[in-house]
Amino acid sequence: MPTLFTAANIFLGYLCILRTIQGAMIYGTNPLQASLDFDVAAKTIGFSFILDGLDGRIARMTNTTSEFGRELDSLADVISFGIAPAILAYVWGVEFAGVDQLQRAGKFISFLFLVCGAARLARFNIQKNPIPRNPGRPNRKYFVGLPIPAAAGMVAAVVHASDNFPITNIYLSAGWAALLALLSFLMVSTWRYWSFKELNLGRPRSPLLLVLMCGVIYAIWNWSQVVLLVIAGTYVASGIAIRAGGIIRRYFARKTPAPDIHQEPQVG
DSSP: OHHHHHHHHHHHHHHHHHHHHHHHHHTTTOHHHHHHHHHHHHHHHHHHHHHHHHHHHHHHHTTOOOHHHHHHHHHHHHIIIIIHHHHHHHHHHTGGGOOHHHHHHHHHHHHHHHHHHHHHHHHHHHOSSOOOSSOOOTTSOEEESOOHHHHHHHHHHHHHHTTTOOOOOHHHHHHHHHHHHHHHHHHHSOOEEEOOTTOOTTSOOOHHHHHHHHHHHHHHHHSHHHHHHHHHHHHHHHHHHHHHHHHHHHHHHHHSOOOOTTOOOOOO
16 A cells, blocks of 8 residues: 555656646647646645655554565655656756746756755765754654755746746746755755654644644634745745754854853952
């Protein structure tokens, strides 16, 4: 069963590439249909995100984990969260800006996104107990670097939030390329991101958590463009905020003079 979920993940990545190519081909003659193709491409990445989280949990629940399953899952992630979003990011955000130099830069940055994502997966596979540069709480588990599904989810969330019409403005396209470069860097960085692995939904939880989860699902169902963008953007920014906070704390720690414990008490 976990392999079926992984195979579905691969299919969604393949479908994302097909619909992106189809949207690029017909945009000049039918922009509305092209936007629908880009919308489907973005949504397939979102559904891949869900399936990627389910296959590992199902394998652990059914005690069917294997080396073959782990390797297949990594290859599926390269397709669904590496190749597919890289192609979508270039076609949707750079191809129609109409500037040759920007298109060349966009091709390179999209390829950089793919390479950094593959490197992120390789590092995750070989590291048994990775330690981020700025370790957090000992009772909380972290990812070292931005996970590739989160980076791909950010790409899909931006495309979905923009009504799926491709970028034609040169300045917006340049900003989009800068965001891709940032995501690429965050994936290969050693900055920490909360993994949520200590959350065990099998244990009893407060009714407030159930209400909160239902509220999030309702919000996504009715205002998916805004809510998904906020969720994806908040998670991406969380690693930057944690890293910036650590730098600020160390800066003020160096500025604060240490108390002189050898100073003799004054009498009088």
